[in-house]
Each structure stands twice: as structure tokens, then as C-alpha cells.
Amino acid sequence: MxxxxxxxxxxxxxxxxxxxxxxxxxxxxxxxxxxxxxxxxxxxxxxxxxxxxxxxxxxxxxxxxxxxxxxxxxxxxxxxxxxxxxxxLNGGWAQRVGRDKVATGLALAAAGVPTVDTVGLLPDVAGLAMSAGDAAPDLPPGTGVLKPARGHSGDLVTRVADGGAAVGAFWQAMGSRATTTAVEAVVAQPLVVGDGDVRAYVVAGELAGLMRRRPGADAEWRANARLGAVCEPLPLSHPGADLAVRAVAALGLDAAGVDLIGPDDDLRVLEVDGWAGFDHLDAVTGADVPGRxxxxxxxxxxxxxxxxxxxxxxxxxx
Structure with a gap:
């Protein structure tokens, strides 16, 4: 055995x-x-x-x-x-990029995979300890969303349009996540407005399933299943299927979830997560990711x- x-x-x-x-x-x-x-x-x-x-x-x-x-x-x-x-599973170099949005973006760009514009930057931890507002860095032009480079499940994802208090709270939270030996990077991306996003799961180079996720509650704009998103299955022939497989291959992962965003004729990779949850996708699509x-x-x-x-x-x- x-x-x-x-x-x-x-x-x-x-x-x-x-x-x-x-x-x-x-x-x-x-x-x-x-x-x-x-x-x-x-x-x-x-x-x-x-x-x-x-x-x-x-x-x-x-x-x-x-x-x-x-x-x-x-x-x-x-x-x-x-x-x-x-x-x-997902061993070797893939461990480094499996939940690091900056490393993911670099690998996808090198492979020519269409991605959402992304900027990696660092919080001024020393300044944040004194004054969150004064230490917040200038944001790159077009920034609509801030998120931790190693966050997941919508963790601390913040809309810039929600105002200075929300952005200040984000930087304060990032400062509290820092240690004496490591500071987590921040990812700045544009806010892509559309019909939710697409979650795909790829195992061993093959698409296991896809679903569309739309924000559920009126006050919640993030399309994460654990935050109440409304999910519906998509056919394996959906345009996002090939893009998801290419993205996972570019990162050298054996199994991963892929988030895609944009219109179906211009989808881009938002995130790839080598430790993405699969239980909601399995329930919606019958994909059986664990079996695969x-x-x-x-x-x-x-x-x-x-x-x-x-x-x-x-x-x-x-």
C-alpha cells in the first residue's frame, strides 16, 4: 500500500x-x-x-x-x-509562486499569458508604526484595488474608491502583518468591473471545472464563494478553459485554482493559487478535484x- x-x-x-x-x-x-x-x-x-x-x-x-x-x-x-x-504535489519551484501574487505575475508575464495589470510594492512598515496615513505610499496610476501579495479568500482586499479610511486601515493591517525579519509585499491592480469573475481548477494539465462567481450581498463587491458569491457552472468549452491551463503550466503547478476576469473575448488572469479551495467548485460543477x-x-x-x-x-x- x-x-x-x-x-x-x-x-x-x-x-x-x-x-x-x-x-x-x-x-x-x-x-x-x-x-x-x-x-x-x-x-x-x-x-x-x-x-x-x-x-x-x-x-x-x-x-x-x-x-x-x-x-x-x-x-x-x-x-x-x-x-x-x-x-x-506542487513541489519544487512551484512552492514559491503557489501563493505569491508578485511571483505569479512575473511567471505569467514571462510566459506571455494575458494578465491583469499588476504592480508589486512594499509598505513603509517603520512609517506605519508612527502614522498610517502619512506613511501610505503614493499609489500607481490606475490603482483600484489593493491586496496582500500572499492573501487568499478575499483577505484584506480593499477598493481604493471606498475612501481614505478604508485605504488607511489596509496599510495599518499590512504593517501589523510584518515581522522583524519579513515584510509582505502589496499588489496594486485596477478595479475590473464586469459580470463577476471565472474560477477554474486545473489538475495535471487538464481542466477539472469552471464556474462563474458573482458577488452575493449588495454590500459585498468581492466575488469569493466564502463571502457569499453566487456561483454557476460553465461548460468546459468556455474561452477561459485554455487560458487557465496555460496559466497553471506557466507556474509549473500540478494543481491550482485560477481566477479570470474580463469579458469572455478578452479574459485575463487575475490570480493563480496552488492552495486554492475546491469544495465550492466541486459542489457547483461536479468536478471531483480531490479524485483527480x-x-x-x-x-x-x-x-x-x-x-x-x-x-x-x-x-x-x-
């Missing part, structure tokens, strides 16, 4: 967690679940090991479900596992095992 390690906080989006566990169980995985902060890297002379809950562990596959805040240790851990022949992820991992592990039989050094990393 193949072993799959899922790094996860069970209390975060338990519905999505259950869907993944159901899919993995159906496909015969032996699942070990651990909190991501329980991963250690042990460095000794001539040897480096990855430990989970105090035990050295080298599973067949790894899925990082709630890991974005822990990449200082997890990114090298994923690399070490991959060098040992472990299949890591599990099937992809089984194929990838099987391919590595086949190569390992031909080359015994493949699994050991020699």
Missing part, C-alpha cells in the same frame, strides 16, 4: 479535508496526516533527514494542504523528499516506481 503524507490543519476548511481523505481512501492510499509545523529538518555531518512528529519519514507522496505560512522549513523539506524520489489529485499522484508514484525498478538509484536519490 502506498503511503501519502498530508500536511494539514484539520480545523481549516474541514469539508475540503474530508473530500481529500475520502478520495485518498477510495484509491487505496495509507494516509498519514500531520500538522505542517511538526516537520523538522535534521542536519548532521554528511546527512540531512526530514522528520515528521519526531520520526524520520519518506512517504511515497506528500500533499501540503495548509502549508503557505511554513515554507521556510517546508520548501527545503519538499526538495529533500523530491530528491529521494517522493512525489510532492489522487489519481494524478498514483500515476506519478507509479511512474517513479517503474523507473526505480530500471534504475535502483532513482528512489534512493543516489
Amino acid at each position: 502506498m503511503e501519502l503524507l498530508m500536511l494539514s490543519h484539520p480545523e481549516v476548511n474541514p469539508r475540503a479535508r474530508r473530500a481529500l481523505l475520502t478520495a485518498f481512501g477510495r484509491d487505496g492510499w495509507r494516509v498519514v496526516e500531520a500538522r505542517p509545523e511538526r516537520v523538522w529538518i535534521r542536519i548532521r555531518s554528511g546527512r540531512v533527514d526530514v522528520h515528521v512528529d519526531g520520526l524520520e519519514r519518506c512517504p511515497d507522496a506528500v500533499v501540503g494542504r495548509t502549508v503557505a505560512r511554513y515554507l521556510d522549513v517546508l520548501r527545503p523539506a519538499f526538495q529533500l523528499w523530491q530528491e529521494a524520489g517522493v512525489v510532492v 489529485i489522487s489519481a494524478y499522484l498514483r500515476r506519478a508514484v507509479g511512474a517513479k516506481q517503474d523507473r526505480g525498478r530500471d534504475d535502483p538509484g532513482e528512489r534512493s536519490g543516489e
